[in-house]
Amino acid sequence: MTTQPVPQLDELAHAEAMYASVQVTLAELREALESLKKRAIAGEEIDATASAKTFVQLTDAVGRCQKAGLILNDCRNRKAGIARGGYALDMDKARVDIGCKLDQLRCAIDPGGVPE
Secondary structure (H helix, E strand, O other): OOOOOOOOOOHHHHHHHHHHHHHHHHHHHHHHHHHHHHHHHOOOOOOHHHHHHHHHHHHHHHHHHHHHHHHHHHHHHHHHOEOOOOOEOOHHHHHHHHHHHHHHHHHHHOOOOOOO
16 A cells, blocks of 8 residues: 655745735735724724734734745745846756857867867
8 A cells, every 4th residue: 555645735826825815814904904093083982902903913914924925936036947146047048158168178178079
């Protein structure tokens, strides 16, 4: 009896789902904060504890959203072949350039030879 490994969720898809989830939470908390603002402007009594809790949740959600955005960008960059420094490596061009340099070295070693 053999067991098959459980396929892992694609890292990019996971990061996108996490980012979308945090954005939904952020939108909900923004609506709650706007509701509190409207009630305060209307002169209604507002529970300070509930308001503070909403504000703390909103602050935490903003932090999670920023972190999720960084993770998502990192995943997208890795998938596109962009290094952490922000530059992309063109592997085909690098391969051609290395081949040309090797040909030049071979010709320098054996001037009458044909490059491989």
